[in-house]
Amino acid sequence: MAVYTDVTEQDLAAFLGRYDLGSLSSYKGIAEGVENSNFLLRTTAGTYILTLYEKRVNRGDLPFFIGLMEHLAERGLSCPLPVHDRSGNALGELAGRPAAVFTFLDGMWTRRPSPEQCRAVGVSLARMHESARSFPIARRNGLAPADWRPLYDSCAGRADTVEPGLSAEIEAELADFEANWPADLPEGVIHADLFPDNVFFLAGELSGLIDFYFACNDLLAYDLAITLGAWCFEPDGSYNVTKGRALISGYVSVRPLAPREYEALPMLCRGASMRFLLTRLYDWLNVPDDSFVTKKDPREYLRKLRFHRGVREASAYGLDRAEVTKGSE
Amino acid sequence: MAVYTDVTEQDLAAFLGRYDLGSLSSYKGIAEGVENSNFLLRTTAGTYILTLYEKRVNRGDLPFFIGLMEHLAERGLSCPLPVHDRSGNALGELAGRPAAVFTFLDGMWTRRPSPEQCRAVGVSLARMHESARSFPIARRNGLAPADWRPLYDSCAGRADTVEPGLSAEIEAELADFEANWPADLPEGVIHADLFPDNVFFLAGELSGLIDFYFACNDLLAYDLAITLGAWCFEPDGSYNVTKGRALISGYVSVRPLAPREYEALPMLCRGASMRFLLTRLYDWLNVPDDSFVTKKDPREYLRKLRFHRGVREASAYGLDRAEVTKGSE
Structure with a gap:
C-alpha cells in the first residue's frame, strides 16, 4: 500500500486545469x-487514476513506461491509457513530482x-510481447542476472540470519547463472512483474494488466518464467502443474516457444526465483520496520528456487516440447 | 491510512449478493x-464505500454509529448513508468482521x-447537534474527562521523555479539570473528531461530514471546542482569531450558546487539547514503529493547551458574549 505524497485540492485542481477532464x-x-x-x-x-512518481522511479524511464502503456493500449491490450493534457503531454508535475493521469x-x-x-494470463502475456515488438524505446533490465551478484553482495553478510546456509546456496546458484545463463533467446519488452495483483478480471474474463514500472528489454521466455512462478x-x-500447463498453453497459443526457449525454462525459472529471492532478501534486511511497505518473506522464493533446481526437463511444467513449439520459427 | 484486512473477490461478491447493488x-x-x-x-x-470494522471498534457500538449516520442523513445532514440489504440490515459480516456499505x-x-x-464547519456541527436531538440511542464518551487520568497513568512514567516537565504540567491540568470541569451544560450527541479530514467540500460548499466513529453523548459546547482546536x-x-470567529459565528447562527457555555469555552478548549494530547502521547509511546499508523506529535496539542490556558475570557476566541448567546434559552 502506498500514498507517500499528499496533494492539496488547490494543487490538484490547477494540475487538472490543463486537461479536458471536467472538474x-x-x-x-x-x-x-x-x-x-x-x-x-x-x-x-469520469474516473481516473493519478500517479505521482516517487524517488525510487528514475525520471528518465518515464517516457518508456508511459509510452509503452500507450503503445500497448493502442494495439488493443487492455491496460491503463495515459491521458494527454490539451498540449498533448501525458506527463506533468504535481506536488514536486512527475505525475500522470490514466x-x-x-x-x-x-x-x-x-x-x-x-x-x-499466459495469453495476455504473449499478446503483450507481440504488441510491444514495434515499441521504439528500449530500457535495460535493472534486475538482470548481471545485477544479482552486486545486489547479493550488499546483504551477503546477513543472509544466513534469514536461513542458515543461505549464503552458500545463493553463491552456488549465482556461479551457475554466470556460467550457463542462456544468451541467444528471443528478446523484447517484458512486463517483468506480472503478479496476480497486476492483473484484473471482470465477469470471468481478464480485463487488463497494470503496473508496467518494471517493464524492460530482456528474454521473452524469462517473463514467462517470472509469471509462472x-x-x-x-x-x-507446491507447484500446481494444472495451472502451469494452463498458463504455458495460453502463452504458446499466441506465441509458440522456440525449442531452445522451452529447454531453457528450468534455468529461467530458477533465475526468476533468484531475482525475487534477492530483492525480498534485500528489503527484509534493509527496509526499516516502520516503513509503510509490508515486507515479503524471501523464503517463499527460496522454496521455489529449490523446486526449479530439481526440475530436469521443461516437461515437468506441464507441457511437452511438441505442444509448446508448434508453429515456432 | 488503513487497509488492515484484505478481501477476496469471491467473499465480497457473496456479501454484495444480499444487496440490490448490481454486480x-x-x-x-x-x-x-x-x-x-x-x-x-x-x-x-454506482460507487460506494465498504467499511470493515476492525478490533479497536466495539461491536456493541455499531448500531449507534450506523444508526446515527442514518438518522442524520434522513434529516438532511450530508453524511454517508448506510445501505440496507434486501432483508433491511445495514450491518453484515465479511472476512470475519462486521461490515457495512455506505x-x-x-x-x-x-x-x-x-x-x-x-x-x-461551524454551521454543520450545530446542524448535526440539532438533528441528533431526536436520536434514540446513547453512547458514553470513552475519552471523557474521567478517562483522562487512567489514560495518562498508563504512560505517565515516560511522558517526560517527550518533553521535560510534561508530567507535572499534565498532573496540574488534570487536577484542575477534576475540580472545575463544567457539569451543567447542555448535552447531546457530539461528533467528537471533526478534524479537516472528516469534512468534505465541493465547489466551495461543504458537501458532507464523515467518520462518526468517535461520536458519543457529551457536552455540546465541548464538541465546538474540539472543532475549534x-x-x-x-x-x-498560532491561533487564527479570524477563523475562530468564523467557526463560532457559523455554529451560533444555528444553535446559539447558553451564556454558561460561552463562559466555559476556555476550560472546554483546554480539555479538548488534553484529550488529543493524551491519546497522541499514548500512541507516541506505545504504538510500534512498524505499525501502518502515522503517529502524530503530541506536542502540537501541548502548545494548544498552553494557548488556551492563557485565555482569560471566551471573547479571545473572536466573538463577544452578546454575539454568541443571542436567542439562546
Missing part, C-alpha cells in the same frame, strides 16, 4: 503500487488464481 | 480512516482551511 469531484489515496503514490480521481468526466480499469485482481485465469504455486509451496 | 466492477483499499479498513467499491449501480460522498477535505470553510490554529501553532 474534480473527489480524490482518494489508494493502496495500490509500492513504488508510487496513487489516487483514485473522480471528475465530472484511464481507470474496471476489474479485480484474484487472490486465488484458477487454471482458467492462469491460461488467460507468480501464478502457479500453491500457498503450501 | 461488482472494482474495489480498491483506500487510505481513509485509522480504525477500520475501507474500500472504494464500484458496482453496476453511499459515496463527493468532495475533498481541505488541507488549508479558509475562514469561509471554518464558518461552514482542529480548524483554527495555523501550522506555526
Whole structure:
C-alpha cells in the first residue's frame, strides 16, 4: 500500500486545469503500487487514476513506461491509457513530482488464481510481447542476472540470519547463472512483474494488466518464467502443474516457444526465483520496520528456487516440447 | 491510512449478493480512516464505500454509529448513508468482521482551511447537534474527562521523555479539570473528531461530514471546542482569531450558546487539547514503529493547551458574549 505524497485540492485542481477532464469531484489515496503514490480521481468526466512518481522511479524511464502503456493500449491490450493534457503531454508535475493521469480499469485482481485465469494470463502475456515488438524505446533490465551478484553482495553478510546456509546456496546458484545463463533467446519488452495483483478480471474474463514500472528489454521466455512462478504455486509451496500447463498453453497459443526457449525454462525459472529471492532478501534486511511497505518473506522464493533446481526437463511444467513449439520459427 | 484486512473477490461478491447493488466492477483499499479498513467499491449501480470494522471498534457500538449516520442523513445532514440489504440490515459480516456499505460522498477535505470553510464547519456541527436531538440511542464518551487520568497513568512514567516537565504540567491540568470541569451544560450527541479530514467540500460548499466513529453523548459546547482546536490554529501553532470567529459565528447562527457555555469555552478548549494530547502521547509511546499508523506529535496539542490556558475570557476566541448567546434559552 502506498500514498507517500499528499496533494492539496488547490494543487490538484490547477494540475487538472490543463486537461479536458471536467472538474474534480473527489480524490482518494489508494493502496495500490509500492513504488508510487496513487489516487483514485473522480471528475465530472469520469474516473481516473493519478500517479505521482516517487524517488525510487528514475525520471528518465518515464517516457518508456508511459509510452509503452500507450503503445500497448493502442494495439488493443487492455491496460491503463495515459491521458494527454490539451498540449498533448501525458506527463506533468504535481506536488514536486512527475505525475500522470490514466484511464481507470474496471476489474479485480484474484487472490486465488484458477487454471482458467492462469491460461488467460499466459495469453495476455504473449499478446503483450507481440504488441510491444514495434515499441521504439528500449530500457535495460535493472534486475538482470548481471545485477544479482552486486545486489547479493550488499546483504551477503546477513543472509544466513534469514536461513542458515543461505549464503552458500545463493553463491552456488549465482556461479551457475554466470556460467550457463542462456544468451541467444528471443528478446523484447517484458512486463517483468506480472503478479496476480497486476492483473484484473471482470465477469470471468481478464480485463487488463497494470503496473508496467518494471517493464524492460530482456528474454521473452524469462517473463514467462517470472509469471509462472507468480501464478502457479500453491500457498503450501507446491507447484500446481494444472495451472502451469494452463498458463504455458495460453502463452504458446499466441506465441509458440522456440525449442531452445522451452529447454531453457528450468534455468529461467530458477533465475526468476533468484531475482525475487534477492530483492525480498534485500528489503527484509534493509527496509526499516516502520516503513509503510509490508515486507515479503524471501523464503517463499527460496522454496521455489529449490523446486526449479530439481526440475530436469521443461516437461515437468506441464507441457511437452511438441505442444509448446508448434508453429515456432 | 488503513487497509488492515484484505478481501477476496469471491467473499465480497457473496456479501454484495444480499444487496440490490448490481454486480461488482472494482474495489480498491483506500487510505481513509485509522480504525477500520475501507474500500472504494464500484458496482453496476454506482460507487460506494465498504467499511470493515476492525478490533479497536466495539461491536456493541455499531448500531449507534450506523444508526446515527442514518438518522442524520434522513434529516438532511450530508453524511454517508448506510445501505440496507434486501432483508433491511445495514450491518453484515465479511472476512470475519462486521461490515457495512455506505453511499459515496463527493468532495475533498481541505488541507488549508479558509475562514469561509471554518464558518461552514461551524454551521454543520450545530446542524448535526440539532438533528441528533431526536436520536434514540446513547453512547458514553470513552475519552471523557474521567478517562483522562487512567489514560495518562498508563504512560505517565515516560511522558517526560517527550518533553521535560510534561508530567507535572499534565498532573496540574488534570487536577484542575477534576475540580472545575463544567457539569451543567447542555448535552447531546457530539461528533467528537471533526478534524479537516472528516469534512468534505465541493465547489466551495461543504458537501458532507464523515467518520462518526468517535461520536458519543457529551457536552455540546465541548464538541465546538474540539472543532475549534482542529480548524483554527495555523501550522506555526498560532491561533487564527479570524477563523475562530468564523467557526463560532457559523455554529451560533444555528444553535446559539447558553451564556454558561460561552463562559466555559476556555476550560472546554483546554480539555479538548488534553484529550488529543493524551491519546497522541499514548500512541507516541506505545504504538510500534512498524505499525501502518502515522503517529502524530503530541506536542502540537501541548502548545494548544498552553494557548488556551492563557485565555482569560471566551471573547479571545473572536466573538463577544452578546454575539454568541443571542436567542439562546
